[in-house]
Amino acid sequence: MTKHIFLAAVASLAAPLFAQDAPDGSPSPNEIVEQADAEEWVQIAPEDLLVMTLAPDAEGNVREVVIQLMPAPFSKGWVDNIRLLTRSGWYDDISVNRVQDNYVVQWGDSNYDNPEAEGEAKPLPDGLKVMEERGYSTNDLGSALAMNDFAVTPDPYAELSFFNQGWPVAAEAERTWPVHCYGMVGVGRGYSPDTGSGAELYTVIGHAPRHLDRNIALVGRVIEGIEHLSGLPRGKGALGFYEDPAKRTPILTVRVASDLPEAQQPLFEYLATEGETFARYAEARANRRDPFFIVPAGGADICNIPVPIRRTALSE
Amino acid sequence: MTKHIFLAAVASLAAPLFAQDAPDGSPSPNEIVEQADAEEWVQIAPEDLLVMTLAPDAEGNVREVVIQLMPAPFSKGWVDNIRLLTRSGWYDDISVNRVQDNYVVQWGDSNYDNPEAEGEAKPLPDGLKVMEERGYSTNDLGSALAMNDFAVTPDPYAELSFFNQGWPVAAEAERTWPVHCYGMVGVGRGYSPDTGSGAELYTVIGHAPRHLDRNIALVGRVIEGIEHLSGLPRGKGALGFYEDPAKRTPILTVRVASDLPEAQQPLFEYLATEGETFARYAEARANRRDPFFIVPAGGADICNIPVPIRRTALSE
Numbered sequence: 096m097t098k099h100i101f102l103a104a105v106a107s108l109a110a111p112l113f114a115q116d117a118p119d120g121s122p123s124p125n126e127i128v129e130q131a132d133a134e135e136w137v138q139i140a141p142e143d144l145l146v147m148t149l150a151p152d153a154e155g156n157v158r159e160v161v162i163q164l165m166p167a168p169f170s171k172g173w174v175d176n177i178r179l180l181t182r183s184g185w186y187d188d189i190s191v192n193r194v195q196d197n198y199v200v201q202w203g204d205s206n207y208d209n210p211e212a213e214g215e216a217k218p219l220p221d222g223l224k225v226m227e228e229r230g231y232s233t234n235d236l237g238s239a240l241a242m243n244d245f246a247v248t249p250d251p252y253a254e255l256s257f258f259n260q261g262w263p264v265a266a267e268a269e270r271t272w273p274v275h276c277y278g279m280v281g282v283g284r285g286y287s288p289d290t291g292s293g294a295e296l297y298t299v300i301g302h303a304p305r306h307l308d309r310n311i312a313l314v315g316r317v318i319e320g321i322e323h324l325s326g327l328p329r330g331k332g333a334l335g336f337y338e339d340p341a342k343r344t345p346i347l348t349v350r351v352a353s354d355l356p357e358a359q360q361p362l363f364e365y366l367a368t369e370g371e372t373f374a375r376y377a378e379a380r381a382n383r384r385d386p387f388f389i390v391p392a393g394g395a396d397i398c399n400i401p402v403p404i405r406r407t408a409l410s411e
Numbered sequence: 412m413t414k415h416i417f418l419a420a421v422a423s424l425a426a427p428l429f430a431q432d433a434p435d436g437s438p439s440p441n442e443i444v445e446q447a448d449a450e451e452w453v454q455i456a457p458e459d460l461l462v463m464t465l466a467p468d469a470e471g472n473v474r475e476v477v478i479q480l481m482p483a484p485f486s487k488g489w490v491d492n493i494r495l496l497t498r499s500g501w502y503d504d505i506s507v508n509r510v511q512d513n514y515v516v517q518w519g520d521s522n523y524d525n526p527e528a529e530g531e532a533k534p535l536p537d538g539l540k541v542m543e544e545r546g547y548s549t550n551d552l553g554s555a556l557a558m559n560d561f562a563v564t565p566d567p568y569a570e571l572s573f574f575n576q577g578w579p580v581a582a583e584a585e586r587t588w589p590v591h592c593y594g595m596v597g598v599g600r601g602y603s604p605d606t607g608s609g610a611e612l613y614t615v616i617g618h619a620p621r622h623l624d625r626n627i628a629l630v631g632r633v634i635e636g637i638e639h640l641s642g643l644p645r646g647k648g649a650l651g652f653y654e655d656p657a658k659r660t661p662i663l664t665v666r667v668a669s670d671l672p673e674a675q676q677p678l679f680e681y682l683a684t685e686g687e688t689f690a691r692y693a694e695a696r697a698n699r700r701d702p703f704f705i706v707p708a709g710g711a712d713i714c715n716i717p718v719p720i721r722r723t724a725l726s727e
Contacts, residue, residue, distance in 0.1 A: 118602055153469070196638045197593050228705055249565035251697075251710035277513050277618045286434055287705055302593045302618050302714050306699050309706040322512045322645040329638040381567075383622050389544055389603055390625040394567035396712060398618050 121384035124376050128403045131372035136364040137261065138407070139163055144352035144361060145181060145315075149191070149323055150345040160320035161352075161361055162280055163404075165313065166260055168235035169273050172224040173282050173312045176293035178351055183220040185294065186349035191327060195335025197301030200324040201283055202346060203294055213340065219294060226290045231309045232272035243369040245377055247397045252305045256397040258368035262316075263397045265308065273313040275304050276398035278321050282312040300325040303398040318363055318404045366403040376403065437700035440692050444719045447688035452680040453577065454723070455479055460668035460677060461497060461631075465507070465639055466661040476636035477668075477677055478596055479720075481629065482576055484551035485589050488540040489598050489628045492609035494667055499536040501610065502665035507643060511651025513617030516640040517599055518662055519610055529656065535610060542606045547625045548588035559685040561693055563713045568621045572713040574684035578632075579713045581624065589629040592619050592714035596631040616641040619714040634679055634720045682719040692719065 122130070143166065149158035164174050180186055193201035206212040236259065250256040253265035256274065263274050273279070276299065283295030291312060298317050317324070332338040352360045366373050380400045382391035438446070459482065465474035480490050496502055509517035522528040552575065566572040569581035572590065579590050589595070596614045600607030606628060614633050633640070648654040668676045682689050696716045698707035 194642075196641055231706075247567070249567055251563070251565055251712045252708045286702060303712075305715060306696065306704075306708045306711065308708065310699075310704050325512055326510075326642060326644050328642050380622065383626075386602060388622075388626050390547075392568045392622045392624065395622065396567045396619075399621060 118386045120386035122379070123383075123385035124379040126385070127372060127376045127379055128366060131366060131370070135367050135370040135372050136405075137367050139318075139363045139365060139404075141353035141355075141360045141362070142178075142351060144318075144363065145177070145349055146352055146355065146361060147186070147349045148347045150347055152323075158320065158323040160323055161318050161363070162315050163318045163363070164315040165262060165273060168233040169262070169264075170230065170282075170312045170314050172226040172230060173291070173293045173314050176223045176226075177296075177314055179220060179222055180293055181349050181351050182354065185217065185220055186346060189217070189346050190343040191324065191346065192330075192343055193297075193334060193336045194300075194324075194327045194329050196329045198299070198304060198335065199297040200300050200327060201295065201297040203283065203296065205340065205343060207295065219292060223292050225292075226312065228288065228290055230290070231312055232270040234269050234271070236266070236271045245368050245374055247377070247395065247400065250397060252308060258373070258397075258400075258402065261365040261368050261402050263400075263402070265397070272309050274397060275299055275307045275313065276316075276401070277301070277303060278317045278401075279313050280315040280317060281307070282314055284311060298324055303396075305398075319361070319406070362407045363404055364407055368402060373402075376400075434702045436702035438695070439699075439701035440695040442701070443688060443692045443695055444682060447682060447686070451683050451686040451688050452721075453683050455634075455679045455681060455720075457669035457671075457676045457678070458494075458667060460634075460679065461493070461665055462668055462671065462677060463502070463665045464663045466663055468639075474636065474639040476639055477634050477679070478631045479634045479679070480631040481578060481589060484549040485578070485580075486546065486598075486628045486630050488542040488546060489607070489609045489630050492539045492542075493612075493630060495536060495538055496609055497665050497667050498670065501533065501536055502662060505533070505662050506659040507640065507662065508646075508659055509613075509650060509652045510616075510640075510643045510645050512645045514615070514620060514651065515613040516616050516643060517611065517613040519599065519612065521656065521659060523611065535608060539608050541608075542628065544604065544606055546606070547628055548586040550585050550587070552582070552587045561684050561690055563693070563711070563716065566713060568624060574689070574713075574716075574718065577681040577684050577718050579716075579718070581713070588625050590619070590713060591615055591621050591623045591629065592632075592717070593617070594633045594637050594717075595629050596633060597623070598628040598630055600627060614640055619712075621714075635677070635722070678723045679720055680723055684718060689718075692716075 143164045145162040147160040152158055189204050191200060191202045192205050204217045206214050207216045244257045244259050246257040250265060254267040256265040263276050264271050265274050278298060280296055280298045282291035282293050283297055284291030327344060329335055330337040337343050377400045381395035384391055459480045461478040463476040468474055505518060505520050507516060507518045508521050520533045522530050523532045560573045560575050562573040566581060570583045572581040579592050580587050581590050593615050596612055598607035598609050599611030599613055643660060645651055646653040653659050693716045697711040700707060
């Protein structure tokens with residue numbers, strides 16, 4: 096089975112690792128995850144996966160990005176729009192238009208609201224929902240986290256932050272919302288009351304811009320291939336937009352994984368965030384005792400506890 | 412005067428910005444900074460700046476990275492080593508060997524402790540200090556922050572975090588240490604008790620890996636040109652090391668800015684973190700009320716309040 100830990104930013108910094116054997120010590124967060132029982136892993140429905148294929152890179156390498164969409168009750172109208180935009184082929188032949196360092200990569204129709212537009216904006220399909228700002232958060236989880244959700248405190252941005260159904264969320268006053276961690280995918284919008292349709296998307300490629308929480312709809316996260324976006328040249332225009340249209344990266348196709356032939360469907364699973372292993376993993380992220388570390392931090396913010404996600408064997 | 416705000420991740424996400432005039436509203440954090448009096452800006456001594464020149468990119472563009480070294484009492488022995496390594500030419504003709512997504516870019520001698528080494532490791536200059544782990548933090552600031560330091564709470568990683576002399580730091584039990592925010596530069600090391608010499612350096616290119624605080628020496632931050640590092644292709648080997656030596660980016664030279672001819676010395680200044688403007692800026696980062704925002708967050712973590720830094724006119 097191929098393991099692919101989401102955002103595997105957990106290894107030590109030691110170049111001398113090559114030359115030295117690690118001293119004995121407690122397991123690392125990754126080692127804890129590797130020991131999880133098979134039943135602690137939850138398969139992600141192919142209906143919840145998007146496969147975005149960029150034009151090959153300068154050396155001809157394939158560039159594929161896999162995005163997991165958020166489950167209900169989060170951002171449902173926008174997620175429905177994104178499936179509709181995907182299935183109508185609307186995302187095919189758009190481009191990555193903006194790369195702002197330590198912030199976001201954004202993709203969409205370069206002719207949409209762009210003074211440098213070279214042509215007509217692409218017409219949107221019928222049937223898109225118009226969402227209200229209230230949808231940036233939900234009260235469907237009730238007034239508190241479920242008994243088995245893993246909570247993280249303190250959080251400078253909310254009364255409470257925790258993991259629900261494998262996702263990082265925060266809550267206050269009976270409302271819960273997804274949070275802007277690295278790799279999360281959101282919906283670009285104009286000024287209020289515009290909430291965006293889903294035609295313009297971005298992903299976070301820097302320190303968590305949590306000030307965007309509750310101000311924009313989050314709809315998913317990149318679970319594979321983010322390096323094809325985060326490693327793109329930064330745009331030199333305002334907000335990181337490319338001034339030179341030739342710098343944009345073409346997006347060839349976007350497909351819902353369940354619409355692909357079965358043999359081509361990528362299969363992923365995430366570590367249940369209600370399980371015992373996730374609790375041990377999160378504790379170890381907050382208190383590193385594996386050999387490289389001297390002083391355990393004594394805490395971690397929710398975005399420094401990435402949910403482990405891996406490809407499963409069938410999809411290789 | 413050319414303004415260059417460090418890590419300017421403060422603008423809105425709205426593509427429609429192009430087509431819409433912003434509604435009236437409170438000033439953005441950047442606008443607050445632009446209104447600061449001249450005397451709130453503090454010049455950075457050229458002795459504290461390193462200019463690192465990478466090989467030109469594939470299109471022949473110059474790639475220059477400017478690093479600001481930390482002031483006393485932080486990491487002084489390592490910072491001394493780094494000036495010595497620079498002035499002895501040791502960093503010339505080394506390379507960027509590791510790019511791990513959402514974590515770090517690391518540079519040094521690719522023949523150092525590397526099983527794929529193609530040659531002998533480069534001998535280090537005489538006079539390097541051997542530092543102790545206790546040096547990862549300092550008690551020279553006393554038992555608490557100064558009256559005029561700007562504090563940030565809560566912090567999941569420390570009792571207190573605040574800005575001192577323009578730098579993000581955290582404190583606990585009479586000890587204070589610099590923190591791993593985006594763009595901070597640190598010293599690679601092996602297993603304890605090794606503390607690294609400064610010959611192997613890294614910078615953070617993802618969500619703040621605060622679990623490294625007090626476990627590695629932080630020595631500075633990238634204040635210009637980080638996109639030349641953060642936009643590099645990710646390494647495919649363990650920890651993001653390049654498996655193919657041809658993927659490494661050559662570092663041509665590193666110079667202390669004060670050793671350059673005066674006309675070539677880059678000049679930068681930072682917004683005093685003890686001043687009134689910084690307090691207003693930090694408050695606005697925590698509570699965005701500029702036109703794009705609907706819900707102010709009510710807080711911010713210390714790494715989401717980047718210290719404003721800009722080039723001054725003479726250096727253009």
